[in-house]
Amino acid sequence: MNSSNPTLLGVDIYAVATLLSGIAAFAVLVAIYAALTVRDPMAKRVKALNRRREQLKAGVVAPAAKRRAKLIQSRESTDRMRHFLQSLKVLQDDQVKTVQAKLLQAGIRSRDLAFAVIFARLVLPVVLGALVGYIVYGTDALDWGPLQSYGAVAGALILSYKAPDLYLKNRIQKRSAAIRKGLPDALDLLVICAEAGLTVDAAFHRVARELGRAYPELGEEFSLTAIELGFLTDRRQAFTNLASRVDLEAVKGVVTTMIQTEKYGTPLASALRTLSAEFRHERMMRAEEKAARLPAIMTVPLILFILPTLFIVILGPAACSIKDALIK
Known part of the structure:
Protein backbone atom coordinates (compact mmCIF):
# COMPACT_ATOMS: atom_id res chain seq x y z
CA MET A 1 0.00 0.00 0.00
CA ARG A 39 -42.29 -6.11 -16.58
CA ASP A 40 -45.83 -6.73 -15.55
CA PRO A 41 -45.73 -7.71 -11.83
CA MET A 42 -48.91 -9.72 -12.18
CA ALA A 43 -47.57 -12.03 -14.91
CA LYS A 44 -45.30 -13.91 -12.51
CA ARG A 45 -48.05 -14.11 -9.88
CA VAL A 46 -50.59 -15.45 -12.37
CA LYS A 47 -48.06 -18.05 -13.47
CA ALA A 48 -47.52 -19.13 -9.85
CA LEU A 49 -51.28 -19.35 -9.30
CA ASN A 50 -51.72 -21.50 -12.39
CA ARG A 51 -48.92 -23.76 -11.20
CA ARG A 52 -50.63 -24.15 -7.84
CA ARG A 53 -53.92 -24.96 -9.57
CA GLU A 54 -52.24 -27.65 -11.66
CA GLN A 55 -50.58 -29.10 -8.56
CA LEU A 56 -53.89 -29.34 -6.73
CA LYS A 57 -55.56 -30.83 -9.80
CA ALA A 58 -52.78 -33.43 -10.07
CA GLY A 59 -53.17 -34.26 -6.39
CA VAL A 60 -56.92 -34.83 -6.81
CA VAL A 61 -56.92 -36.76 -10.07
CA ALA A 62 -53.76 -38.85 -9.74
CA PRO A 63 -53.67 -42.08 -7.72
CA ALA A 64 -52.50 -41.87 -4.15
CA ALA A 65 -49.18 -43.56 -4.94
CA LYS A 66 -48.32 -40.98 -7.62
CA ARG A 67 -49.49 -37.82 -5.86
CA ARG A 68 -46.24 -37.12 -4.09
CA ALA A 69 -44.22 -37.66 -7.27
CA LYS A 70 -46.35 -35.17 -9.17
CA LEU A 71 -46.67 -32.59 -6.42
CA ILE A 72 -42.97 -32.48 -5.52
CA GLN A 73 -40.51 -31.81 -8.33
CA SER A 74 -37.02 -32.01 -6.95
CA ARG A 75 -34.19 -30.30 -8.72
CA GLU A 76 -30.77 -31.78 -9.11
CA SER A 77 -29.01 -28.94 -7.29
CA THR A 78 -31.49 -29.12 -4.41
CA ASP A 79 -30.96 -32.87 -4.13
CA ARG A 80 -27.22 -32.37 -3.97
CA MET A 81 -27.59 -29.80 -1.20
CA ARG A 82 -29.92 -32.08 0.73
CA HIS A 83 -27.60 -35.07 0.42
CA PHE A 84 -24.62 -32.96 1.46
CA LEU A 85 -26.44 -31.65 4.53
CA GLN A 86 -27.63 -35.13 5.44
CA SER A 87 -24.09 -36.47 5.16
CA LEU A 88 -22.94 -33.85 7.68
CA LYS A 89 -25.83 -34.71 10.05
CA VAL A 90 -26.95 -31.07 10.22
CA LEU A 91 -30.36 -31.45 8.57
CA GLN A 92 -33.30 -31.61 10.99
CA ASP A 93 -36.97 -31.90 10.14
CA ASP A 94 -38.03 -29.10 12.50
CA GLN A 95 -35.44 -26.79 10.99
CA VAL A 96 -36.60 -27.55 7.44
CA LYS A 97 -40.27 -26.97 8.36
CA THR A 98 -39.41 -23.65 10.01
CA VAL A 99 -37.52 -22.43 6.96
CA GLN A 100 -40.30 -23.61 4.64
CA ALA A 101 -42.84 -21.66 6.70
CA LYS A 102 -40.68 -18.53 6.46
CA LEU A 103 -40.36 -18.99 2.70
CA LEU A 104 -44.13 -19.16 2.35
CA GLN A 105 -44.55 -16.04 4.48
CA ALA A 106 -41.99 -14.28 2.29
CA GLY A 107 -43.96 -15.15 -0.85
CA ILE A 108 -41.55 -17.83 -2.09
CA ARG A 109 -43.60 -20.89 -3.04
CA SER A 110 -40.80 -23.37 -3.64
CA ARG A 111 -40.33 -25.54 -0.56
CA ASP A 112 -37.11 -26.98 -1.96
CA LEU A 113 -35.38 -23.64 -1.43
CA ALA A 114 -35.38 -24.41 2.31
CA PHE A 115 -32.39 -26.67 1.70
CA ALA A 116 -30.66 -23.83 -0.16
CA VAL A 117 -31.20 -21.50 2.82
CA ILE A 118 -29.78 -24.04 5.26
CA PHE A 119 -26.89 -24.72 2.87
CA ALA A 120 -26.19 -20.97 2.65
CA ARG A 121 -26.05 -20.75 6.45
CA LEU A 122 -23.36 -23.42 6.41
CA VAL A 123 -21.30 -22.29 3.42
CA LEU A 124 -21.39 -18.48 3.58
CA PRO A 125 -19.53 -18.19 6.93
CA VAL A 126 -16.80 -20.50 5.63
CA VAL A 127 -16.36 -18.70 2.30
CA LEU A 128 -16.70 -15.09 3.47
CA GLY A 129 -14.91 -15.76 6.73
CA ALA A 130 -11.95 -17.27 4.88
CA LEU A 131 -11.93 -14.39 2.37
CA VAL A 132 -12.03 -11.67 5.02
CA GLY A 133 -9.49 -13.54 7.15
CA TYR A 134 -7.12 -13.77 4.19
CA ILE A 135 -7.52 -10.05 3.41
CA VAL A 136 -7.03 -9.01 7.02
CA TYR A 137 -4.26 -11.42 8.12
CA GLY A 138 -2.76 -12.72 4.89
CA THR A 139 -2.20 -9.47 3.02
CA ASP A 140 -0.95 -5.98 3.81
CA ALA A 141 -3.98 -4.24 2.31
CA LEU A 142 -5.29 -3.21 5.74
CA ASP A 143 -3.01 -1.79 8.40
CA TRP A 144 -5.26 -2.66 11.34
CA GLY A 145 -4.53 -3.59 14.90
CA PRO A 146 -5.36 -6.96 16.49
CA LEU A 147 -8.69 -5.80 17.88
CA GLN A 148 -9.85 -4.30 14.57
CA SER A 149 -8.79 -7.39 12.63
CA TYR A 150 -10.59 -9.71 15.01
CA GLY A 151 -13.73 -7.54 14.87
CA ALA A 152 -13.73 -7.58 11.07
CA VAL A 153 -13.42 -11.37 10.86
CA ALA A 154 -15.98 -11.98 13.62
CA GLY A 155 -18.40 -9.50 12.06
CA ALA A 156 -18.04 -11.17 8.65
CA LEU A 157 -18.73 -14.60 10.16
CA ILE A 158 -21.81 -13.44 12.09
CA LEU A 159 -23.21 -11.38 9.22
CA SER A 160 -22.72 -14.14 6.66
CA TYR A 161 -24.44 -16.67 8.94
CA LYS A 162 -27.39 -14.35 9.58
CA ALA A 163 -27.66 -13.06 6.01
CA PRO A 164 -30.25 -15.64 4.75
CA ASP A 165 -32.44 -15.13 7.83
CA LEU A 166 -32.17 -11.35 7.57
CA TYR A 167 -33.16 -11.50 3.90
CA LEU A 168 -36.20 -13.65 4.65
CA LYS A 169 -37.17 -11.49 7.63
CA ASN A 170 -36.99 -8.35 5.51
CA ARG A 171 -39.17 -9.88 2.81
CA ILE A 172 -41.68 -11.12 5.38
CA GLN A 173 -41.96 -7.69 6.99
CA LYS A 174 -42.45 -5.91 3.67
CA ARG A 175 -45.01 -8.44 2.50
CA SER A 176 -46.90 -8.37 5.79
CA ALA A 177 -47.00 -4.56 5.74
CA ALA A 178 -48.40 -4.56 2.20
CA ILE A 179 -51.07 -7.12 3.11
CA ARG A 180 -51.99 -5.24 6.30
CA LYS A 181 -52.51 -2.07 4.31
CA GLY A 182 -55.09 -3.62 1.99
CA LEU A 183 -56.86 -5.95 4.41
CA PRO A 184 -59.66 -3.53 5.47
CA ASP A 185 -60.57 -2.85 1.84
CA ALA A 186 -60.55 -6.57 1.11
CA LEU A 187 -62.91 -7.25 4.02
CA ASP A 188 -65.28 -4.53 2.82
CA LEU A 189 -65.38 -6.17 -0.60
CA LEU A 190 -65.93 -9.56 1.02
CA VAL A 191 -68.89 -8.10 2.91
CA ILE A 192 -70.37 -6.76 -0.33
CA CYS A 193 -69.85 -10.11 -2.07
CA ALA A 194 -71.39 -12.02 0.84
CA GLU A 195 -74.43 -9.75 0.92
CA ALA A 196 -74.76 -10.15 -2.85
CA GLY A 197 -75.15 -13.90 -2.42
CA LEU A 198 -71.78 -15.10 -3.72
CA THR A 199 -70.19 -18.21 -2.26
CA VAL A 200 -67.00 -17.96 -0.23
CA ASP A 201 -64.67 -19.16 -2.98
CA ALA A 202 -66.39 -16.91 -5.57
CA ALA A 203 -66.11 -13.97 -3.17
CA PHE A 204 -62.39 -14.60 -2.70
CA HIS A 205 -61.95 -14.81 -6.49
CA ARG A 206 -63.79 -11.53 -6.96
CA VAL A 207 -61.84 -9.70 -4.25
CA ALA A 208 -58.54 -11.00 -5.60
CA ARG A 209 -59.43 -9.78 -9.09
CA GLU A 210 -60.52 -6.34 -7.87
CA LEU A 211 -57.55 -5.76 -5.55
CA GLY A 212 -54.88 -7.51 -7.63
CA ARG A 213 -53.49 -4.26 -9.04
CA ALA A 214 -53.66 -2.12 -5.92
CA TYR A 215 -52.50 -4.80 -3.47
CA PRO A 216 -50.82 -7.59 -5.49
CA GLU A 217 -49.61 -9.53 -2.44
CA LEU A 218 -53.08 -9.65 -0.91
CA GLY A 219 -54.63 -10.50 -4.27
CA GLU A 220 -52.22 -13.39 -4.69
CA GLU A 221 -53.03 -14.83 -1.26
CA PHE A 222 -56.78 -14.53 -1.83
CA SER A 223 -56.42 -16.17 -5.25
CA LEU A 224 -54.51 -19.09 -3.72
CA THR A 225 -57.18 -19.44 -1.04
CA ALA A 226 -59.94 -19.44 -3.66
CA ILE A 227 -58.12 -22.11 -5.67
CA GLU A 228 -57.62 -24.29 -2.59
CA LEU A 229 -61.27 -23.84 -1.60
CA GLY A 230 -62.26 -25.29 -4.96
CA PHE A 231 -59.91 -28.29 -4.87
CA LEU A 232 -59.26 -29.30 -1.26
CA THR A 233 -61.71 -31.71 0.34
CA ASP A 234 -61.46 -29.96 3.71
CA ARG A 235 -62.33 -26.30 3.20
CA ARG A 236 -60.98 -25.37 6.62
CA GLN A 237 -57.54 -26.46 5.47
CA ALA A 238 -57.57 -23.71 2.83
CA PHE A 239 -58.16 -21.06 5.51
CA THR A 240 -55.50 -22.63 7.73
CA ASN A 241 -53.03 -22.44 4.83
CA LEU A 242 -53.85 -18.75 4.42
CA ALA A 243 -53.04 -18.11 8.09
CA SER A 244 -49.76 -19.99 7.78
CA ARG A 245 -48.70 -18.09 4.64
CA VAL A 246 -49.25 -14.62 6.14
CA ASP A 247 -47.48 -13.53 9.32
CA LEU A 248 -50.27 -11.28 10.61
CA GLU A 249 -52.54 -11.60 13.60
CA ALA A 250 -55.26 -9.78 11.67
CA VAL A 251 -55.28 -12.48 8.99
CA LYS A 252 -55.42 -15.16 11.67
CA GLY A 253 -58.49 -13.41 13.10
CA VAL A 254 -60.13 -13.40 9.67
CA VAL A 255 -59.31 -17.08 9.23
CA THR A 256 -60.82 -17.92 12.62
CA THR A 257 -63.98 -16.03 11.67
CA MET A 258 -64.22 -17.86 8.33
CA ILE A 259 -63.73 -21.25 9.97
CA GLN A 260 -66.40 -20.53 12.59
CA THR A 261 -68.75 -19.37 9.84
CA GLU A 262 -68.17 -22.58 7.89
CA LYS A 263 -68.64 -24.71 11.01
CA TYR A 264 -71.58 -23.08 12.77
CA GLY A 265 -73.30 -21.23 9.93
CA THR A 266 -73.09 -17.81 11.57
CA PRO A 267 -73.69 -14.69 9.41
CA LEU A 268 -70.52 -13.92 7.51
CA ALA A 269 -71.26 -10.32 6.49
CA SER A 270 -71.79 -8.96 10.01
CA ALA A 271 -68.65 -10.64 11.36
CA LEU A 272 -66.51 -9.36 8.48
CA ARG A 273 -67.96 -5.86 8.84
CA THR A 274 -66.96 -5.81 12.52
CA LEU A 275 -63.44 -7.02 11.69
CA SER A 276 -63.09 -4.42 8.95
CA ALA A 277 -64.03 -1.63 11.36
CA GLU A 278 -61.52 -2.90 13.91
CA PHE A 279 -58.73 -3.09 11.33
CA ARG A 280 -59.45 0.42 10.08
CA HIS A 281 -59.34 1.71 13.65
CA GLU A 282 -56.06 -0.13 14.20
CA ARG A 283 -54.61 1.38 11.03
CA MET A 284 -55.62 4.86 12.20
CA MET A 285 -54.04 4.20 15.60
CA ARG A 286 -50.76 3.19 13.94
CA ALA A 287 -50.81 6.39 11.86
CA GLU A 288 -51.41 8.50 14.98
CA GLU A 289 -48.59 6.69 16.77
CA LYS A 290 -46.16 7.45 13.94
CA ALA A 291 -47.29 11.08 13.95
CA ALA A 292 -46.72 11.28 17.72
CA ARG A 293 -43.17 9.91 17.33
CA LEU A 294 -42.32 12.39 14.59
CA PRO A 295 -41.17 15.30 16.84
CA ALA A 296 -38.74 13.06 18.72
CA ILE A 297 -37.42 11.57 15.49
CA MET A 298 -36.93 14.99 13.90
CA THR A 299 -34.97 16.37 16.86
CA VAL A 300 -31.56 15.02 15.81
CA PRO A 301 -31.81 16.05 12.11
CA LEU A 302 -33.09 19.45 13.24
CA ILE A 303 -30.11 20.02 15.53
CA LEU A 304 -27.47 18.65 13.16
CA PHE A 305 -28.60 19.94 9.77
CA ILE A 306 -31.40 22.50 9.90
CA LEU A 307 -30.37 24.76 12.80
CA PRO A 308 -26.73 25.26 11.66
CA THR A 309 -27.92 26.19 8.18
CA LEU A 310 -30.51 28.54 9.65
CA PHE A 311 -27.88 30.22 11.83
CA ILE A 312 -25.57 30.67 8.86
CA VAL A 313 -28.32 32.21 6.76
CA ILE A 314 -29.51 34.54 9.53
CA LEU A 315 -26.21 35.47 11.20
CA GLY A 316 -23.97 35.26 8.13
CA PRO A 317 -24.78 38.71 6.68
CA ALA A 318 -24.57 40.29 10.15
CA ALA A 319 -21.18 38.68 10.76
CA CYS A 320 -19.90 39.90 7.39
CA SER A 321 -21.12 43.44 8.17
CA ILE A 322 -19.43 43.41 11.60
CA LYS A 323 -16.21 42.15 10.05
CA ASP A 324 -16.24 44.89 7.39
CA ALA A 325 -16.92 47.50 10.08
CA LEU A 326 -14.03 46.31 12.23
CA ILE A 327 -11.64 46.25 9.32
CA LYS A 328 -12.50 49.81 8.39
Whole structure:
Protein backbone atom coordinates (compact mmCIF):
# COMPACT_ATOMS: atom_id res chain seq x y z
CA MET A 1 0.00 0.00 0.00
CA ASN A 2 1.37 3.44 -0.93
CA SER A 3 2.13 5.28 2.28
CA SER A 4 1.96 8.70 0.57
CA ASN A 5 -1.80 8.42 0.11
CA PRO A 6 -4.00 9.66 2.97
CA THR A 7 -5.44 6.94 5.18
CA LEU A 8 -8.36 6.67 7.59
CA LEU A 9 -8.19 3.92 10.25
CA GLY A 10 -5.43 2.31 8.20
CA VAL A 11 -7.48 2.24 4.98
CA ASP A 12 -6.36 4.02 1.82
CA ILE A 13 -8.91 6.74 1.15
CA TYR A 14 -8.20 6.77 -2.60
CA ALA A 15 -8.79 3.00 -2.83
CA VAL A 16 -12.07 3.29 -0.93
CA ALA A 17 -13.18 6.21 -3.11
CA THR A 18 -12.38 4.20 -6.26
CA LEU A 19 -14.34 1.22 -4.95
CA LEU A 20 -17.34 3.36 -4.02
CA SER A 21 -17.25 5.03 -7.44
CA GLY A 22 -17.32 1.63 -9.12
CA ILE A 23 -20.24 0.52 -6.96
CA ALA A 24 -22.12 3.74 -7.75
CA ALA A 25 -21.54 3.28 -11.49
CA PHE A 26 -22.76 -0.31 -11.29
CA ALA A 27 -25.85 0.81 -9.36
CA VAL A 28 -26.60 3.40 -12.05
CA LEU A 29 -26.34 0.72 -14.75
CA VAL A 30 -28.65 -1.58 -12.79
CA ALA A 31 -31.17 1.25 -12.34
CA ILE A 32 -31.11 2.03 -16.06
CA TYR A 33 -31.58 -1.64 -16.90
CA ALA A 34 -34.48 -1.93 -14.44
CA ALA A 35 -36.12 1.18 -15.91
CA LEU A 36 -35.78 -0.03 -19.49
CA THR A 37 -36.99 -3.59 -18.81
CA VAL A 38 -40.21 -2.95 -16.90
CA ARG A 39 -42.29 -6.11 -16.58
CA ASP A 40 -45.83 -6.73 -15.55
CA PRO A 41 -45.73 -7.71 -11.83
CA MET A 42 -48.91 -9.72 -12.18
CA ALA A 43 -47.57 -12.03 -14.91
CA LYS A 44 -45.30 -13.91 -12.51
CA ARG A 45 -48.05 -14.11 -9.88
CA VAL A 46 -50.59 -15.45 -12.37
CA LYS A 47 -48.06 -18.05 -13.47
CA ALA A 48 -47.52 -19.13 -9.85
CA LEU A 49 -51.28 -19.35 -9.30
CA ASN A 50 -51.72 -21.50 -12.39
CA ARG A 51 -48.92 -23.76 -11.20
CA ARG A 52 -50.63 -24.15 -7.84
CA ARG A 53 -53.92 -24.96 -9.57
CA GLU A 54 -52.24 -27.65 -11.66
CA GLN A 55 -50.58 -29.10 -8.56
CA LEU A 56 -53.89 -29.34 -6.73
CA LYS A 57 -55.56 -30.83 -9.80
CA ALA A 58 -52.78 -33.43 -10.07
CA GLY A 59 -53.17 -34.26 -6.39
CA VAL A 60 -56.92 -34.83 -6.81
CA VAL A 61 -56.92 -36.76 -10.07
CA ALA A 62 -53.76 -38.85 -9.74
CA PRO A 63 -53.67 -42.08 -7.72
CA ALA A 64 -52.50 -41.87 -4.15
CA ALA A 65 -49.18 -43.56 -4.94
CA LYS A 66 -48.32 -40.98 -7.62
CA ARG A 67 -49.49 -37.82 -5.86
CA ARG A 68 -46.24 -37.12 -4.09
CA ALA A 69 -44.22 -37.66 -7.27
CA LYS A 70 -46.35 -35.17 -9.17
CA LEU A 71 -46.67 -32.59 -6.42
CA ILE A 72 -42.97 -32.48 -5.52
CA GLN A 73 -40.51 -31.81 -8.33
CA SER A 74 -37.02 -32.01 -6.95
CA ARG A 75 -34.19 -30.30 -8.72
CA GLU A 76 -30.77 -31.78 -9.11
CA SER A 77 -29.01 -28.94 -7.29
CA THR A 78 -31.49 -29.12 -4.41
CA ASP A 79 -30.96 -32.87 -4.13
CA ARG A 80 -27.22 -32.37 -3.97
CA MET A 81 -27.59 -29.80 -1.20
CA ARG A 82 -29.92 -32.08 0.73
CA HIS A 83 -27.60 -35.07 0.42
CA PHE A 84 -24.62 -32.96 1.46
CA LEU A 85 -26.44 -31.65 4.53
CA GLN A 86 -27.63 -35.13 5.44
CA SER A 87 -24.09 -36.47 5.16
CA LEU A 88 -22.94 -33.85 7.68
CA LYS A 89 -25.83 -34.71 10.05
CA VAL A 90 -26.95 -31.07 10.22
CA LEU A 91 -30.36 -31.45 8.57
CA GLN A 92 -33.30 -31.61 10.99
CA ASP A 93 -36.97 -31.90 10.14
CA ASP A 94 -38.03 -29.10 12.50
CA GLN A 95 -35.44 -26.79 10.99
CA VAL A 96 -36.60 -27.55 7.44
CA LYS A 97 -40.27 -26.97 8.36
CA THR A 98 -39.41 -23.65 10.01
CA VAL A 99 -37.52 -22.43 6.96
CA GLN A 100 -40.30 -23.61 4.64
CA ALA A 101 -42.84 -21.66 6.70
CA LYS A 102 -40.68 -18.53 6.46
CA LEU A 103 -40.36 -18.99 2.70
CA LEU A 104 -44.13 -19.16 2.35
CA GLN A 105 -44.55 -16.04 4.48
CA ALA A 106 -41.99 -14.28 2.29
CA GLY A 107 -43.96 -15.15 -0.85
CA ILE A 108 -41.55 -17.83 -2.09
CA ARG A 109 -43.60 -20.89 -3.04
CA SER A 110 -40.80 -23.37 -3.64
CA ARG A 111 -40.33 -25.54 -0.56
CA ASP A 112 -37.11 -26.98 -1.96
CA LEU A 113 -35.38 -23.64 -1.43
CA ALA A 114 -35.38 -24.41 2.31
CA PHE A 115 -32.39 -26.67 1.70
CA ALA A 116 -30.66 -23.83 -0.16
CA VAL A 117 -31.20 -21.50 2.82
CA ILE A 118 -29.78 -24.04 5.26
CA PHE A 119 -26.89 -24.72 2.87
CA ALA A 120 -26.19 -20.97 2.65
CA ARG A 121 -26.05 -20.75 6.45
CA LEU A 122 -23.36 -23.42 6.41
CA VAL A 123 -21.30 -22.29 3.42
CA LEU A 124 -21.39 -18.48 3.58
CA PRO A 125 -19.53 -18.19 6.93
CA VAL A 126 -16.80 -20.50 5.63
CA VAL A 127 -16.36 -18.70 2.30
CA LEU A 128 -16.70 -15.09 3.47
CA GLY A 129 -14.91 -15.76 6.73
CA ALA A 130 -11.95 -17.27 4.88
CA LEU A 131 -11.93 -14.39 2.37
CA VAL A 132 -12.03 -11.67 5.02
CA GLY A 133 -9.49 -13.54 7.15
CA TYR A 134 -7.12 -13.77 4.19
CA ILE A 135 -7.52 -10.05 3.41
CA VAL A 136 -7.03 -9.01 7.02
CA TYR A 137 -4.26 -11.42 8.12
CA GLY A 138 -2.76 -12.72 4.89
CA THR A 139 -2.20 -9.47 3.02
CA ASP A 140 -0.95 -5.98 3.81
CA ALA A 141 -3.98 -4.24 2.31
CA LEU A 142 -5.29 -3.21 5.74
CA ASP A 143 -3.01 -1.79 8.40
CA TRP A 144 -5.26 -2.66 11.34
CA GLY A 145 -4.53 -3.59 14.90
CA PRO A 146 -5.36 -6.96 16.49
CA LEU A 147 -8.69 -5.80 17.88
CA GLN A 148 -9.85 -4.30 14.57
CA SER A 149 -8.79 -7.39 12.63
CA TYR A 150 -10.59 -9.71 15.01
CA GLY A 151 -13.73 -7.54 14.87
CA ALA A 152 -13.73 -7.58 11.07
CA VAL A 153 -13.42 -11.37 10.86
CA ALA A 154 -15.98 -11.98 13.62
CA GLY A 155 -18.40 -9.50 12.06
CA ALA A 156 -18.04 -11.17 8.65
CA LEU A 157 -18.73 -14.60 10.16
CA ILE A 158 -21.81 -13.44 12.09
CA LEU A 159 -23.21 -11.38 9.22
CA SER A 160 -22.72 -14.14 6.66
CA TYR A 161 -24.44 -16.67 8.94
CA LYS A 162 -27.39 -14.35 9.58
CA ALA A 163 -27.66 -13.06 6.01
CA PRO A 164 -30.25 -15.64 4.75
CA ASP A 165 -32.44 -15.13 7.83
CA LEU A 166 -32.17 -11.35 7.57
CA TYR A 167 -33.16 -11.50 3.90
CA LEU A 168 -36.20 -13.65 4.65
CA LYS A 169 -37.17 -11.49 7.63
CA ASN A 170 -36.99 -8.35 5.51
CA ARG A 171 -39.17 -9.88 2.81
CA ILE A 172 -41.68 -11.12 5.38
CA GLN A 173 -41.96 -7.69 6.99
CA LYS A 174 -42.45 -5.91 3.67
CA ARG A 175 -45.01 -8.44 2.50
CA SER A 176 -46.90 -8.37 5.79
CA ALA A 177 -47.00 -4.56 5.74
CA ALA A 178 -48.40 -4.56 2.20
CA ILE A 179 -51.07 -7.12 3.11
CA ARG A 180 -51.99 -5.24 6.30
CA LYS A 181 -52.51 -2.07 4.31
CA GLY A 182 -55.09 -3.62 1.99
CA LEU A 183 -56.86 -5.95 4.41
CA PRO A 184 -59.66 -3.53 5.47
CA ASP A 185 -60.57 -2.85 1.84
CA ALA A 186 -60.55 -6.57 1.11
CA LEU A 187 -62.91 -7.25 4.02
CA ASP A 188 -65.28 -4.53 2.82
CA LEU A 189 -65.38 -6.17 -0.60
CA LEU A 190 -65.93 -9.56 1.02
CA VAL A 191 -68.89 -8.10 2.91
CA ILE A 192 -70.37 -6.76 -0.33
CA CYS A 193 -69.85 -10.11 -2.07
CA ALA A 194 -71.39 -12.02 0.84
CA GLU A 195 -74.43 -9.75 0.92
CA ALA A 196 -74.76 -10.15 -2.85
CA GLY A 197 -75.15 -13.90 -2.42
CA LEU A 198 -71.78 -15.10 -3.72
CA THR A 199 -70.19 -18.21 -2.26
CA VAL A 200 -67.00 -17.96 -0.23
CA ASP A 201 -64.67 -19.16 -2.98
CA ALA A 202 -66.39 -16.91 -5.57
CA ALA A 203 -66.11 -13.97 -3.17
CA PHE A 204 -62.39 -14.60 -2.70
CA HIS A 205 -61.95 -14.81 -6.49
CA ARG A 206 -63.79 -11.53 -6.96
CA VAL A 207 -61.84 -9.70 -4.25
CA ALA A 208 -58.54 -11.00 -5.60
CA ARG A 209 -59.43 -9.78 -9.09
CA GLU A 210 -60.52 -6.34 -7.87
CA LEU A 211 -57.55 -5.76 -5.55
CA GLY A 212 -54.88 -7.51 -7.63
CA ARG A 213 -53.49 -4.26 -9.04
CA ALA A 214 -53.66 -2.12 -5.92
CA TYR A 215 -52.50 -4.80 -3.47
CA PRO A 216 -50.82 -7.59 -5.49
CA GLU A 217 -49.61 -9.53 -2.44
CA LEU A 218 -53.08 -9.65 -0.91
CA GLY A 219 -54.63 -10.50 -4.27
CA GLU A 220 -52.22 -13.39 -4.69
CA GLU A 221 -53.03 -14.83 -1.26
CA PHE A 222 -56.78 -14.53 -1.83
CA SER A 223 -56.42 -16.17 -5.25
CA LEU A 224 -54.51 -19.09 -3.72
CA THR A 225 -57.18 -19.44 -1.04
CA ALA A 226 -59.94 -19.44 -3.66
CA ILE A 227 -58.12 -22.11 -5.67
CA GLU A 228 -57.62 -24.29 -2.59
CA LEU A 229 -61.27 -23.84 -1.60
CA GLY A 230 -62.26 -25.29 -4.96
CA PHE A 231 -59.91 -28.29 -4.87
CA LEU A 232 -59.26 -29.30 -1.26
CA THR A 233 -61.71 -31.71 0.34
CA ASP A 234 -61.46 -29.96 3.71
CA ARG A 235 -62.33 -26.30 3.20
CA ARG A 236 -60.98 -25.37 6.62
CA GLN A 237 -57.54 -26.46 5.47
CA ALA A 238 -57.57 -23.71 2.83
CA PHE A 239 -58.16 -21.06 5.51
CA THR A 240 -55.50 -22.63 7.73
CA ASN A 241 -53.03 -22.44 4.83
CA LEU A 242 -53.85 -18.75 4.42
CA ALA A 243 -53.04 -18.11 8.09
CA SER A 244 -49.76 -19.99 7.78
CA ARG A 245 -48.70 -18.09 4.64
CA VAL A 246 -49.25 -14.62 6.14
CA ASP A 247 -47.48 -13.53 9.32
CA LEU A 248 -50.27 -11.28 10.61
CA GLU A 249 -52.54 -11.60 13.60
CA ALA A 250 -55.26 -9.78 11.67
CA VAL A 251 -55.28 -12.48 8.99
CA LYS A 252 -55.42 -15.16 11.67
CA GLY A 253 -58.49 -13.41 13.10
CA VAL A 254 -60.13 -13.40 9.67
CA VAL A 255 -59.31 -17.08 9.23
CA THR A 256 -60.82 -17.92 12.62
CA THR A 257 -63.98 -16.03 11.67
CA MET A 258 -64.22 -17.86 8.33
CA ILE A 259 -63.73 -21.25 9.97
CA GLN A 260 -66.40 -20.53 12.59
CA THR A 261 -68.75 -19.37 9.84
CA GLU A 262 -68.17 -22.58 7.89
CA LYS A 263 -68.64 -24.71 11.01
CA TYR A 264 -71.58 -23.08 12.77
CA GLY A 265 -73.30 -21.23 9.93
CA THR A 266 -73.09 -17.81 11.57
CA PRO A 267 -73.69 -14.69 9.41
CA LEU A 268 -70.52 -13.92 7.51
CA ALA A 269 -71.26 -10.32 6.49
CA SER A 270 -71.79 -8.96 10.01
CA ALA A 271 -68.65 -10.64 11.36
CA LEU A 272 -66.51 -9.36 8.48
CA ARG A 273 -67.96 -5.86 8.84
CA THR A 274 -66.96 -5.81 12.52
CA LEU A 275 -63.44 -7.02 11.69
CA SER A 276 -63.09 -4.42 8.95
CA ALA A 277 -64.03 -1.63 11.36
CA GLU A 278 -61.52 -2.90 13.91
CA PHE A 279 -58.73 -3.09 11.33
CA ARG A 280 -59.45 0.42 10.08
CA HIS A 281 -59.34 1.71 13.65
CA GLU A 282 -56.06 -0.13 14.20
CA ARG A 283 -54.61 1.38 11.03
CA MET A 284 -55.62 4.86 12.20
CA MET A 285 -54.04 4.20 15.60
CA ARG A 286 -50.76 3.19 13.94
CA ALA A 287 -50.81 6.39 11.86
CA GLU A 288 -51.41 8.50 14.98
CA GLU A 289 -48.59 6.69 16.77
CA LYS A 290 -46.16 7.45 13.94
CA ALA A 291 -47.29 11.08 13.95
CA ALA A 292 -46.72 11.28 17.72
CA ARG A 293 -43.17 9.91 17.33
CA LEU A 294 -42.32 12.39 14.59
CA PRO A 295 -41.17 15.30 16.84
CA ALA A 296 -38.74 13.06 18.72
CA ILE A 297 -37.42 11.57 15.49
CA MET A 298 -36.93 14.99 13.90
CA THR A 299 -34.97 16.37 16.86
CA VAL A 300 -31.56 15.02 15.81
CA PRO A 301 -31.81 16.05 12.11
CA LEU A 302 -33.09 19.45 13.24
CA ILE A 303 -30.11 20.02 15.53
CA LEU A 304 -27.47 18.65 13.16
CA PHE A 305 -28.60 19.94 9.77
CA ILE A 306 -31.40 22.50 9.90
CA LEU A 307 -30.37 24.76 12.80
CA PRO A 308 -26.73 25.26 11.66
CA THR A 309 -27.92 26.19 8.18
CA LEU A 310 -30.51 28.54 9.65
CA PHE A 311 -27.88 30.22 11.83
CA ILE A 312 -25.57 30.67 8.86
CA VAL A 313 -28.32 32.21 6.76
CA ILE A 314 -29.51 34.54 9.53
CA LEU A 315 -26.21 35.47 11.20
CA GLY A 316 -23.97 35.26 8.13
CA PRO A 317 -24.78 38.71 6.68
CA ALA A 318 -24.57 40.29 10.15
CA ALA A 319 -21.18 38.68 10.76
CA CYS A 320 -19.90 39.90 7.39
CA SER A 321 -21.12 43.44 8.17
CA ILE A 322 -19.43 43.41 11.60
CA LYS A 323 -16.21 42.15 10.05
CA ASP A 324 -16.24 44.89 7.39
CA ALA A 325 -16.92 47.50 10.08
CA LEU A 326 -14.03 46.31 12.23
CA ILE A 327 -11.64 46.25 9.32
CA LYS A 328 -12.50 49.81 8.39
